[in-house]
Amino acid sequence: MSSTYRSAKLAAAVSTLVLIGASWVGLHYPETDRQGAENPKVDNLKLLPGFKAEHLYSPSENQQGSWVSMTFDDKGRMIASDQYGALFRLTIPAISSGSTKPTVEKLTIGKESGVGMGYAQGLLYAFNSLYVMVNNRPSQQFPKPSGLYRLQDTDGDDQFDKVSLLRELKGEGEHGPHSVVLSPDKKSLYVVAGNHTDVPQMDAYRLPSNWKEDNLFPLIKDPRGHANDRMAPGGWIANIDPEGKRWELIGAGFRNEFDVAFNETGDMFTYDSDMEWDFGLPWYRPTRICHVPSGAEFGWRTGNSKWLPGNPDNLPPVLNIGQGSPTNVFYGQNARFPKKYRESLFAFDWSFGIIYSIHLKPQGATYSGEREEFISGSPLPLTDGIIGPDGAMYFLTGGRRLESDLYRVYYNGSDQVSTTPLTPTLTAEHKLRTSLEKFHVEPNAGALAIAWPNLNHPDRFVRYAARIAVEHQPVAQWQEKALAETDPQRATQAIIALARQGNASVKSQALNTLMKIKYDQLSESQQFDLLRAFELVFLRMGAPEAADKEKVVTYLNPHYPAKSALLNRGLSKVLVYMEAPGVVEKTLALMDKKDEPGSKNLGLETATASSDLILRNPQYGMDIAKMLAKVPPLQQTYYAVMLSRADAGWTPELRTKYFTWFGNAFKYEGGRSYVGFIDRARKLALNHVPKDQFEKFNKLSGADLLTTSGNDIAMSGYSPKGPGRRWTLENALAVVDTAKTHLDFDTGKKIYSAILCSHCHAMQGTGGDIGPDLTQLGTRFSNKDILDAIINPSKAVSDQYASTIFFLKNGQSVVGRLVNEDKLNYMISQNPFAADQLRKLPKKDVTSKRYSSESIMLPGLINSLNPEELNNLIAYLKSGGNQNNEVYKSARSASKGK
Numbered sequence: 001m002s003s004t005y006r007s008a009k010l011a012a013a014v015s016t017l018v019l020i021g022a023s024w025v026g027l028h029y030p031e032t033d034r035q036g037a038e039n040p041k042v043d044n045l046k047l048l049p050g051f052k053a054e055h056l057y058s059p060s061e062n063q064q065g066s067w068v069s070m071t072f073d074d075k076g077r078m079i080a081s082d083q084y085g086a087l088f089r090l091t092i093p094a095i096s097s098g099s100t101k102p103t104v105e106k107l108t109i110g111k112e113s114g115v116g117m118g119y120a121q122g123l124l125y126a127f128n129s130l131y132v133m134v135n136n137r138p139s140q141q142f143p144k145p146s147g148l149y150r151l152q153d154t155d156g157d158d159q160f161d162k163v164s165l166l167r168e169l170k171g172e173g174e175h176g177p178h179s180v181v182l183s184p185d186k187k188s189l190y191v192v193a194g195n196h197t198d199v200p201q202m203d204a205y206r207l208p209s210n211w212k213e214d215n216l217f218p219l220i221k222d223p224r225g226h227a228n229d230r231m232a233p234g235g236w237i238a239n240i241d242p243e244g245k246r247w248e249l250i251g252a253g254f255r256n257e258f259d260v261a262f263n264e265t266g267d268m269f270t271y272d273s274d275m276e277w278d279f280g281l282p283w284y285r286p287t288r289i290c291h292v293p294s295g296a297e298f299g300w301r302t303g304n305s306k307w308l309p310g311n312p313d314n315l316p317p318v319l320n321i322g323q324g325s326p327t328n329v330f331y332g333q334n335a336r337f338p339k340k341y342r343e344s345l346f347a348f349d350w351s352f353g354i355i356y357s358i359h360l361k362p363q364g365a366t367y368s369g370e371r372e373e374f375i376s377g378s379p380l381p382l383t384d385g386i387i388g389p390d391g392a393m394y395f396l397t398g399g400r401r402l403e404s405d406l407y408r409v410y411y412n413g414s415d416q417v418s419t420t421p422l423t424p425t426l427t428a429e430h431k432l433r434t435s436l437e438k439f440h441v442e443p444n445a446g447a448l449a450i451a452w453p454n455l456n457h458p459d460r461f462v463r464y465a466a467r468i469a470v471e472h473q474p475v476a477q478w479q480e481k482a483l484a485e486t487d488p489q490r491a492t493q494a495i496i497a498l499a500r501q502g503n504a505s506v507k508s509q510a511l512n513t514l515m516k517i518k519y520d521q522l523s524e525s526q527q528f529d530l531l532r533a534f535e536l537v538f539l540r541m542g543a544p545e546a547a548d549k550e551k552v553v554t555y556l557n558p559h560y561p562a563k564s565a566l567l568n569r570g571l572s573k574v575l576v577y578m579e580a581p582g583v584v585e586k587t588l589a590l591m592d593k594k595d596e597p598g599s600k601n602l603g604l605e606t607a608t609a610s611s612d613l614i615l616r617n618p619q620y621g622m623d624i625a626k627m628l629a630k631v632p633p634l635q636q637t638y639y640a641v642m643l644s645r646a647d648a649g650w651t652p653e654l655r656t657k658y659f660t661w662f663g664n665a666f667k668y669e670g671g672r673s674y675v676g677f678i679d680r681a682r683k684l685a686l687n688h689v690p691k692d693q694f695e696k697f698n699k700l701s702g703a704d705l706l707t708t709s710g711n712d713i714a715m716s717g718y719s720p721k722g723p724g725r726r727w728t729l730e731n732a733l734a735v736v737d738t739a740k741t742h743l744d745f746d747t748g749k750k751i752y753s754a755i756l757c758s759h760c761h762a763m764q765g766t767g768g769d770i771g772p773d774l775t776q777l778g779t780r781f782s783n784k785d786i787l788d789a790i791i792n793p794s795k796a797v798s799d800q801y802a803s804t805i806f807f808l809k810n811g812q813s814v815v816g817r818l819v820n821e822d823k824l825n826y827m828i829s830q831n832p833f834a835a836d837q838l839r840k841l842p843k844k845d846v847t848s849k850r851y852s853s854e855s856i857m858l859p860g861l862i863n864s865l866n867p868e869e870l871n872n873l874i875a876y877l878k879s880g881g882n883q884n885n886e887v888y889k890s891a892r893s894a895s896k897g898k
Contacts, residue, residue, distance in 0.1 A: 041405060044377045046805070046813055050338075050413020053375075054100045056092060057406040059398070062104070064088060066398035067406070068327075068383040069179075071123040071130075076389045079107070079130060080406070081120035083383075083399055087132075095390060095410055102406075109151065110161045115142050117151060117163060121258075122179035124189070127242045128152070130160060131189065135176045146172045148180060148191060148244060166244025171197030175227075175235070179259040184266040188239055192270070194256040195227060195234040195300060202238065204248040206295040206440040208471050210500065211252070213301050214313070216535050216577050217283075218645045218684055221303035223676025223711050226277065234300035237270070237292060251296030253307075253314055255285075260292065261331045261345060263360060264422035265430070267367075268292045269318070271326035271347040272300075276620060279323075280627045280670025281677055282638040285309075286606045287324045288317035289347060289358055291366050293461065294437035295468035304641065304677060309603030310566060312529040313496055313536070315464060319358065319369035322608035323624060324349035328384045328395075332357075333422050336391025338415040343422060346374065346385065350399060352616040353380030357811075365429035365461035371607045372811045375409065378616055378852070391419065429459045436462065439469035447473050452481070456489035467493050475501050483509045488517045492529050499536040507541035511548050515555045524564055531556075531570035538577065553580045561590055564598030565635050576642050584649035588657055591636045599635050611830045611839065615803050615815040615852070623671055629833035632668035636661070637678070644684035655689065655697060663702035666713060679710035718750030720864040727862050729784070729791050732870060736783045739871045745883040748876025751869055755861050764881035771857075778878030778887065786877060793857045803852040804828070808845050815852060816841075 041055045059067045065082030072078055078090040087107040093099040109116030119142055122133030130151040138145050147168040151160035169177045175194035183190060202209070211232040213219070221228040235254030240247050250268075257270040270290050278284040283304045290298060299307030299314035309316040328348040332341050345358040357374035360367045375395075381402050385395035391410070398404030411417055436454060439447040447469050454466035470478060479502055482494035495510050502510075514533055522530065534552065538544065544552060557580045560571040568590060575583045590596065611628060614621040640661055650658075662682045666675060682701045689697050707714050725731075752763075762773045777786065806814045806826065816828030819838060826841040826849075862870060879885035 042407075044380070045407075046373075046376045046807065047409070048374060048811055050411055050415060051375075051409055052412050054095075054408045054410075055405060056100050056394075056408055057090070057102055057104065059088070059404040059406070060402075064104070064106070066383075066401050066404040067396045068399050069120050069123045069133075070384050070386060070394065070396060071125045072386065072389055073125040073130070074128070078102075078388075078394070079123055079125065080396065081118050081123055081132070083121070084119060084401070086115045086118040087120070087123075090406075092388075092408070095392060095408070100408070108159060109163060117144070117149065117160070118142065119144070121177065122181075122192070124180045124182060126182045126186070126189070129242075131180045133177050133180045133191065135172055135178070137172045146170070146177050146197075148177070148240075150244065164244075166240075167200060167247070169193065169197055169200060175256045178257075181260050181262075183239065184262045188241055190250070190260055190268070191238050191240060192257060192260055193236055194258070195230050195254065197235070199233065199236050199249065199252070200247065202247045202249045204246075204441060206248065206250050206437075206468070207233070207252055207297055208295075208468070208501070209249070211297075212539070213305055214536060214539055215301060215305040215307065216539060216573050217305060218641060218681070219303060219305055220641070220677055220680045220684070222275075222277065223673050223680055223709075224277065226275070226673075227302050230302055232301060233297070235272070237268075250294060251292045251298070253296070253298035253300050254290075255300045256326075257290070258327050259329045261329045263331050263345070264333050264343070265424040265426060269329060269331075269345050269358075269360075271321075271329045272298065272317075273326050274323060275671075276323060276623065277671040277673040278677075279623055280632040280634070280668065280674050282634045282641075284604070284671075286604065287321045287326050287349070289319040289321065289345065289369055289371075290315070290317050291461075293366075293433065293465065295440045295465070308566075308569065310525065310528055311532055312460075312464075312493065313500070313532065315461065316603055318360070318367050319371060320604065320606045321347070321349070321356065321371060322606035323351070323610060323613055323620060324354075325351040327382055327399075330386055332387065332393075334387045334391065334419075335393060335411075336417045336419065337393075337411050338413075338417060341374075341411075342418075344374075345369075346393070347371075348382040348385060348395070350381050350383065351620050352613050353377050353382065354616075355382060355385070355395070362425050362427050362430065364427060364459040365433035365465070366459075373813055374811075376616075376813060379403075391417075429457075429462055432457075433459075433462050433465045436465040436469050440465075440472055443473050448478055448481075452478070452490070452494075455493040456487050463489070463493060467497050470494070471497050471501050475503075479506065483513050485513065486516070488522060489526060489529075491517060492526070492533050495533045496529075496536055499533065499540040502541075504541040507537060508545065508548050510537050510541065511544060511552060515551060519555070519559060524567060527559075527562075528566055528570050531567070531574055534574050535570075535577075538574075544578075549578055553578050557581065557583070561586055564601065565596045566598055566602055568596070568635075569602075569638060572639060572642050576646050579646070579648050582649070584643060584646050584654055587639045587643055588654055591639050591661060593635070594633065596635050612814055614830050614832075625831045625833045626669040627671070628831055628837075630667065630669040632665065632670050632674065637665065640665070640685075641677075641681040644681045644688075647688045650688075655693075656700065658685070659697045659701040663700060663705070666702045666705050673711075675706070675713060676709075676711040679706055683710075718747075718754045720751065720754060720866075720869055722864055722866050722869075724864040724866065726860070727791060727865075727870070729788055732787045732791065732862070733784055735867045735870060736787065736874050743875040743888055744872055745876065745879065745888055747869075748872040748879070749881070751865065751873045752876050755864070755873075774877060775880040778880055778885070783874060783878075786874060790862055791860075804849050805852050806841055806849045807847050809847055810845070814839075814841060818849075 039055045042053050045053050065085040067080045068083040070078055070080040080088050089105050089107055090102040092102040119134050119136040120132045121135040124131040132149040135146050145168050148166045150164045150166055152162040153160055154162045175196035177193045177197050179192040181190045213232055233252035235257050236252040237250045238247050239250055254272045256273040260268050260270045262268055272288050272290055274287045283306045285306055297314045307314050327350045330346055332344045335342055347356045353376055355375040357372040359370045381397050381399055383396045383399045388394050393409040395407050451466040451469035454462055457463050482498045485491040485494050491513055562568050572587050610624050614625045665678050761767050761771045763775050803815050804818045816830040819829050820827040827838045829835050875887050878887045
């Protein structure tokens with residue numbers, strides 16, 4: 001994202017073209033929709049009824065950087081950190097004081113000059129100390145490495161003079177060390193790190209430390225190189241004592257969880273991130289709210305090896321949110337809010353500018369969750385938040401050097417508020433789970449007697465806790481018990497534990513235990529658990545011997561294909577690996593199905609529809625829009641990748657059908673890595689083709705469509721040559737007004753198409769109709785006008801082409817272009833790449849609406865162009881698509897005169 005605010009703005013609407021029209025007017029908002037006309041930054045916020053927001057401070061306007069973390073000290077003062085700079089301390093006026101302007105001081109740490117301490121993505125004041133989670137690659141400006149530091153005031157002068165490095169952590173950047181949080185009992189700390197942070201040596205491991213990749217799926221690492229050297233267990237969470245001497249791993253398997261929070265029962269939650277480059281691929285996992293109990297594993301693995309939520313050796317999320325960039329989470333129990341929001345988890349999405357209120361409801365040993373849009377805005381790059389000592393919510397925006405602001409939100413509505421401590425709700429399953437978690441520490445003589453019977457408990461979180469308890473006991477004490485188990489669920493879970501902790505010498509016995517289970521008598525989830533048990537035996541103990549292989553194939557092959565997408569994923573994985581008879585033909589037959597039953601029951605469905613996010617942020621919204629216009633077939637892609645390891649069972653007809661699929665797959669749209677992943681799977685499959693047929697199937701599978709790297713589709717049209725630059729109005733105008741380059745009509749037309757202007761604009765009767773017709777542009781506007789509209793698209797927006805924000809009764813908001821309406825519904829378009837796909841929005845669900853103040857375009861569209869290309873583009877725009885226009889005649893005359 002750009003280091004300048006304007007070019008990185010999180011727009012409320014997306015387009016890939018220049019919106020320049022005849023009607024340039026500002027939008028007027030209904031007074032009832034305004035949230036504070038005294039400050040446009042507050043006016044940008046969408047709040048729920050009864051809540052009021054105040055803009056308190058702008059660090060970036062005071063040359064204090066972009067703030068990403070904060071805490072309150074024991075005197076009620078806020079301490080905040082610039083992402084790439086120092087610490088600051090703020091004394092904030094009370095809500096009733098009539099002032100919102102805080103006093104701000106830069107903290108000097110000891111006798112160090114410059115930045116004595118900072119670069120913090122996590123801050124916590126506790127135990128009469130300031131804990132600072134530094135995320136930094138040492139440099140001359142700030143030489144301290146990433147790690148957890150403790151700052152103390154030893155001489156009583158209200159300044160921190162003692163700095164102690166509790167532990168250095170290997171990792172930095174956006175997936176490095178993140179937060180530090182006080183435990184619910186206020187006796188210890190929790191530290192949080194993303195998947196680019198090595199797990200340090202721990203004193204104890206609640207999640208057993210023998211983690212592996214554990215996936216029979218053919219490994220393809222990200223084609224663009226992201227996280228290719230990052231292996232299990234991914235992001236992690238640890239508990240430490242106040243002195244940082246004892247570290248205990250609590251859970252792992254996250255991609256990039258940034259923060260944790262605890263509810264009134266003491267249960268821990270986090271908001272894990274997605275990998276937006278994986279849009280449109282079957283291993284894509286959306287951002288999600290996770291309940292993190294003792295010993296938790298959430299299955300992040302590099303590349304395409306991420307586990308399904310249904311895998312029994314990891315835990316499912318409470319709620320899939322959707323696309324986004326999670327940052328902060330905190331619980332509302334200390335807020336002076338109505339009870340509904342005190343019992344809520346607040347989750348921050350940086351990309352789309354939304355604070356979600358997650359309403360948690362006890363469900364067995366865990367929770368279900370519903371999301372509500374608590375606060376949103378555009379732009380609103382949310383970084384950190386907290387409930388202050390006054391019961392108000394404080395939050396920061398910024399990050400990546402973006403414009404940074406501090407806000408306060410409090411409740412002044414008519415609903416009752418209380419500060420009475422919340423009463424925990426403890427279900428029987430919750431009590432059982434936490435009792436089992438006591439055995440996640442060290443061997444205990446009584447553990448097996450309690451844990452073993454619960455391996456078949458109906459509650460998944462109880463079963464998980466029981467298995468982890470078993471794995472913490474010496475294998476010799478329960479190996480024979482596992483091999484002799486006859487209860488189907490207990491046997492499955494026991495063999496999973498044995499595969500993870502046991503010796504390969506019992507591989508054949510483990511397989512025989514599994515094959516004694518009557519497959520047809522199991523539920524779908526139990527069948528999938530059983531398939532995972534087979535997979536783990538193969539992965540951890542090795543491939544089966546010939547006799548066992550034949551038995552396993554005989555046991556499983558009659559059940560394939562199954563009636564659900566989930567089971568077919570599990571069965572195809574095991575049976576392709578086992579080279580089962582007919583598996584290639586069966587799997588290819590499944591690839592003929594466009595909508596396989598159960599495809600929406602894989603644990604990947606989201607609470608927030610992707611289409612609702614397109615117009616909130618052009619940077620991510622563009623990828624979403626393209627994908628939704630040409631959605632890849634997820635389940636087909638899964639089978640295609642799985643078959644890339646198949647060596648036997650092919651006929652010429654089957655090979656032709658299979659490799660033809662790859663050629664067609666490149667016609668779909670996905671995230672940045674979609675094409676590269678498909679190409680890597682294609683190449684793996686080609687390794688099994690006879691050498692004399694390689695060229696035939698290489699061509700059939702789409703080789704000619706790709707660039708040399710295989711990461712992109714080769715452009716058949718014009719591609720900007722660059723080198724580009726970050727064009728400002730001043731330097732662009734200087735280039736255009738003093739142009740000495742020969743202007744070429746055909747080149748300008750190609751550039752106009754290459755940056756997709758024609759997708760939404762008409763010229764000379766052809767093109768889109770999302771934006772105004774540009775044929776007469778040159779007769780009305782100067783070079784400056786045109787460039788200003790391109791570079792600063794939201795400076796003035798015509799209501800004729802603006803998006804509309806619809807505010808709904810359920811607290812959500814929807815953004816789209818209002819295309820039509822009748823007595824009952826609004827018809828809105830949310831995808832500029834599929835403008836004819838309309839969504840009906842019932843008017844009875846809408847409380848109010850207003851125009852978005854953001855242009856439906858992406859700033860920086862011309863940044864890929866060099867000066868010559870910019871001149872040709874502007875000339876073409878001024879010509880209105882007429883090659884005989886005066887702009888070309890003038891250029892030719894000037895050229896002849898030289």
